[in-house]
Amino acid sequence: TPMNGMLGMIQLLQNNELSDPQTHRVKVLHDSTEALLETFDHVLQFAQLEEGGYVCSESFFSLDELLHSLISLMQPKADEKNLQLKLDTPVVGDCYYDAAGSLRQILTNLLANAIKFTDQGEILIRVSHLEQSEHQHRLRFSIQDSGIGIEPALQQHIFERFTQADETITRRFGGTGLGLSICRQLSQEMGGQIGVESTVGQGSTFWVEVKLKVAKASEFKAKSVLPQLPPLKILLVEDVEINQQVVLGLLEQHQVILADNGHDAIETANQETFDIILMDMHLPGISGLDISAKIRESDKCCNYKTPIIALTASVRPDDIQDYFNAGLQDVVAKPVKQQLLLEAIERALDPQKPKLSKAIQQIDTANDTPLLDLSMIETHLQILGPAKLAKLMESFCKTQQQLWPALKQSLASDDHYEVEHQAHALAGACDMLGFVKASNLLRQLELKAKKGTIKQVS
Structure with missing residues (x-):
């Protein structure tokens, strides 16, 4: 909520007439x-990264703007x-559709470290093309400092969690590792790699290739035009209250009750x-x-068919x-x-636009239950995008490969407790991707296990 209020008020301030310095x-x-x-977000997602559940969010961005924004952000500390x-x-000015937030987080961390561990001299951010085609560029970002450097024996461990050069560094500079x-x-x-080259007393160069x-350019500009x-x-x-003010300010051209x-x-x-x-x-x-x-x-409610849009951090x-x-x-x-x-309001109002409006219907356990709820897949594709959907599919496959053999073993050994919990976990994974028939069968199995009647399962 505080971050929502800060960003909202900044957006409202940007709508005012300001001088160039302002x-x-x-x-x-x-x-x-x-x-x-x-x-x-990334700190909270650290556990997801460890467990393989994190998916990069893609968006249109200008690399030139991202880099200059990074410099402006870190200049006061320097x-x-x-x-x-x-x-x-x-x-300069290249437009991309990729994980801008992840790239910004990587470069921000590397540049912040360079400033932290450098007492004098300069820090150079260099970008170079390694490969390029019409649809994809492989770039190398390097951040070179003139700081304290890293011992060779520690360089191979520096990217491990909770790792810093030594306790003296931790006491002097702080940080979580x-x-x-x-x-x-x-x-x-992002499908890339990261590394470091360093000499003690002369400085370090951290690099990332993605x-x-x-x-x-036309796609990038089109995304910047407000509907x-x-x-x-x-x-x-x-x-x-602060969320109210933000939304009211963003919709000041409309009548908002x-x-x-x-x-x-x-x-x-x-x-x-x-x-x-x-x-x-x-x-x-409520x-x-x-x-x-x-x-x-x-259907007697006058807003029975009015489009409803969720505003939430739970997505x-x-x-x-x-x-x-x-x-x-x-x-x-x-x-x-x-x-x-x-954009969401525009989608909800225009019947000709691709919708996120196909409600995912609750499906009973009848024999005509479909194997796959395609509307669920379409919804994930529109909200999450193809990359996240692919990651979800990969995650499901891993879960299924772990739980299915264990569930069969528990059934064979008549272990009601394990069957109940394994069926519940696997049903939840099926629900997530619209595998409704499998989910319904697993829910039935879960219920029978809870009642102690799994021997009745054919």
């Missing part, structure tokens, strides 16, 4: 807040130590007709899912399935960004 300062503030949010930051790159480990795993998730998918929407009447269901609790939301939805309902998922007393279900349960695949089961049309992740919010 515009630059606000941009640095915005980029710094974005970088801080990404740092929080100035405190009278260090020069230099950028050497033949790559997670930064380089996160960099290594993020680079691997392949980036090339985007056309043009007609004046709309919108119901915003949100209990946190606020409900800050579930009772008011249901009452308002029954009295006034809206074009769109924006629904926070976590409200005191959840956004329950409110949405109540709006959808009676795991099973969360998304719950939202669609409750009759929601789309999902916007918090912190709310104006571009994504307006």
Whole structure:
């Protein structure tokens, strides 16, 4: 919530008329807040990286803007130590569609370390092309400092978690020892590699090589254009004041009615007709899912067919399935960004646009239960993108390969407890990807195991 408020207020400030210096300062503030949010996200995702469950999020970005934003972000720290930051790159203005957040996190960590461990001299950020084709570039990013350097024996361990050069370094400079480990795993998730060359007393050069998918300039610019929407009447269901202010500010061209609790939301939805309902998922007393279900349960409600969009930080695949089961049309992740919010509203209102509106229906255990719920796959593809969906499939395969043999063994040994828990875990994995028939059979098995009647399973 604090990060959502910071980013939201910065976006509102950017909409004002500012002088050039003010515009630059606000941009640095915005980029710094974005970088801080990404740092929080990546630290929280460290366990996912360790377990193989993390998936890079792809977006359109300008490499030139990313690098100059990085310099602006880190320049104040360098100035405190009278260090020069230099950028050497033949790559100017290139547009890509790839894991910009992961790349920024890697470079931010490496540059922050270079500044931390350098007392005088300069730090050089260099970018070079290793390979390039029409659709993909392989780039090498290197950050060279004139700092304390690293002993040869320690260089091979420096990317392991909770590792620093020695205890003296930890006492002098602090740190958790997670930064380089996160960099290594993020680079691997991007299909790249990372390394270091260092001489004690002379400095270090950390480098990372990644392949980036090339985007056309027209595609990049198109993503930056805000959708043009007609004046709309919108119901915003949100209990946190700063979140209310952010969304109200982002939608100031529209008529937005606020409900800050579930009772008011249901009452308002029954009295006034809206074009769109924006629904926070976590409200005191009653959840956004329950409110949405109540709006959808009676065709006498004047908003029975009004599109509902979830505003939430909970966007795991099973969360998304719950939202669609409750009759929601789309999902916007918090912190709310104006571009994504307006695009979601545009999708929900335009019947000709590809939708996220196919509700994932609850399927009973009848014989005609389909093997695969294609709408679930389509939803994941649209919300998560092909790369994340592929990672989900890989994760499912690993889970299935681990649990299925164990489940068969437990059945053979008539172990009710293990059957119940293994069937539950495997059913959850099937639910995530829409394997509804397998999930239903596993749920039946789980229930029979709980009742102690697994011998009745054919």
